Amino acid sequence: MSIKHIVDNRNEKSVYAEDVSISLINSVIDGMETPTEPQLIEYYLTPVLDKTGFLIGNNESIDKKILELSGYQNALERVRYIIHSFEMEFYFRVEFTDLKDPKFYIHIVQQRLEGDLGFRISSDDVVRGIERTVNTDNIIIKLIVRGRAKEVESTEVEEEAEVEEPKNNYVEAVITEAMRIRDMRLPYKWGGNGLTGFDCSGFVNWCFRTANYPGYPTAGRSYTNSMWDQGGAHAHYFNRISRAEVKRGDIVFWDTGYTYPNDANHVGIALDNEQCIHSGNPNGLIQKINSMKFIGAVRVKGG
Numbered sequence: 001m002s003i004k005h006i007v008d009n010r011n012e013k014s015v016y017a018e019d020v021s022i023s024l025i026n027s028v029i030d031g032m033e034t035p036t037e038p039q040l041i042e043y044y045l046t047p048v049l050d051k052t053g054f055l056i057g058n059n060e061s062i063d064k065k066i067l068e069l070s071g072y073q074n075a076l077e078r079v080r081y082i083i084h085s086f087e088m089e090f091y092f093r094v095e096f097t098d099l100k101d102p103k104f105y106i107h108i109v110q111q112r113l114e115g116d117l118g119f120r121i122s123s124d125d126v127v128r129g130i131e132r133t134v135n136t137d138n139i140i141i142k143l144i145v146r147g148r149a150k151e152v153e154s155t156e157v158e159e160e161a162e163v164e165e166p167k168n169n170y171v172e173a174v175i176t177e178a179m180r181i182r183d184m185r186l187p188y189k190w191g192g193n194g195l196t197g198f199d200c201s202g203f204v205n206w207c208f209r210t211a212n213y214p215g216y217p218t219a220g221r222s223y224t225n226s227m228w229d230q231g232g233a234h235a236h237y238f239n240r241i242s243r244a245e246v247k248r249g250d251i252v253f254w255d256t257g258y259t260y261p262n263d264a265n266h267v268g269i270a271l272d273n274e275q276c277i278h279s280g281n282p283n284g285l286i287q288k289i290n291s292m293k294f295i296g297a298v299r300v301k302g303g
Helices: 041-049 075-085 148-154 169-184 200-210 224-228
Strands: 003-008 012-017 054-059 089-095 103-109 118-120 126-134 139-146 238-241 251-255 266-270 275-279 283-288 293-300
Touching: 041 054, 041 075, 041 103, 075 089, 169 200, 169 266, 169 275, 169 283, 200 224, 200 266, 200 275, 224 251, 224 266, 224 293
Parallel strands: 054 103
Antiparallel strands: 003 012, 012 139, 089 103, 089 118, 126 139, 238 293, 251 266, 251 293, 266 275, 275 283
């Protein structure tokens, strides 16, 4: 493979090439046998990264742990889970050499870095899949690697959201709690569901449960897919609604591109038909609903 063109700015690298494949994003991996004694992080990551094209370029973890990895996960989710279980952070780096294949690395560090060679990854950041385009010469592939947190922050709406007059005290309680968390400037935290930090579904859960919203599930954690997918563990608590029906207090879903196409992998709360609040970095970012790929929306049946 030869690289045709590279466009690089602070938050995005676009690489045009004749052929490239990254199986890390869309591949899935079964559970792994639990070791009988504590193991270094490479023990868990090596089978996950096998045949993905990604290598460990730097590793600052010297701890050993016993992890039970029985769940069926997307490979990127598995990587995040393992690294965060070791209380480490990570970032991706691409090494470009003209006329040669790019080399992809995962760096496991105490603190994530940003710079010309690296870009941030969190659970809602995006390593976008393969976007095929056509030019006059041949079919090329554009691989975009984008830091979602930076992109979201750059599009945040500074003005107060214009909303309808309050019609539902429970909805207002949800929004009030979301705004309170926004004011706290809490960090994004993968798997977080408390006041040390939230991920996207943890943020939604906290706001609705703090508001004692009638009909919202109270048992178990409601995850993005368990709320949206037909047959999901919590789907029966919600009614799906159209984009035009979205209003204040509804729950909206997006495809941020880091799993498979048209998958609901990010969730937030509608402020009105145009704007939403969701867990980014920090928690409580406000932006246009259509600024990300809208998948659908639901409304709590009891609300």
